[in-house]
Amino acid sequence: MSENTDSSDDPTWGIELTPEHPPDRVADLAALAEDEGFDVAFASSHYFNRDPFVVLSRMAAATETIRLGPGVVNPYETHPVKLAAQTATIDEISDGRGVFGVGAGDRSSLSNLGIERDSPLRRVLETFDLARDLWDGRTVTHDGTFTARDASLNLDPPSEAIPVYIGAQGPHMLRMSAKHADGVLVNAAHPRDLEWAAGQLEQGLSDRPDDYGEFESLAFASVSVAGDEDAAREAARPPVAFIVGGAADPVLERHDIDREAATAVSEALERGDLPEAFGHVTPAMINAFCIAGTMETVADRFARALEYVDGIVVGSPLGPDLEDAVERASEALARATET
Structure with missing residues (x-):
């Protein structure tokens, strides 16, 4: 079993657990991640999977020390006041281990629900500003990208301050997170x-008020690790397809991804033909958008990533065998962080 110490100089080890699996299975994976030295576990949020807060409640019951939170929810599907209450509930039942992972949400998934993702930067900022006030016990009235009137919470979360992590990819969201939040999930x-x-984060930090405290940047990275390189890369196809489908042109150009191949992936996803979309994923796409391979390969990629961030969240798919992948990812992180 690998172990991450609590020194503030040590990189943060995070893991994303996807509620495509039953809540008890995810809770068992959270317990395994805790045993393997992970610091924080995020339950991802997609309307077509199980509810992340229900799953987080099971994760809280199955663990003792690992921090827990959604990674990430958006303030379009659910009202920001409700998100604040749900996160405070997780903080309460976990005895102060809650974190709040919030972002603008996936545009294509929101469009499936008939939701327009308007003013994403302002809406995310207003959401966690409001949540902080509610967690402090204040009654709030807000009229901005959403409305709240005389809203308050009927519970007092045990954390002195629930940490806010912003899911970000574009330049404006990255800079905003560095200026205002506790951390970012890149x-x-x-x-x-x-x-x-x-x-981009450095620009935001230059405008960060001195009394806001420390800021943590975490790479929220798609990871697929296994004993066999080919098996790990094959398991990476589904998440990479969705990453490619939502990637901006500058990101594709940064990695010299063939535009025609990327379009084929996107069009297949829009038609709902997932096997075809996954089949269009190229080796270059996997190299660009997933840390995939054996533990040795993954450890090397983790070490390179840690040159630019304060920690890594091991994200979906984890690997072809989830329990095995949690253990291998932990060992890879230990190797990558050896001094």
């Missing part, structure tokens, strides 16, 4: 993207 796996993101 939606990237490749050193080239993380280096670019670090430059």
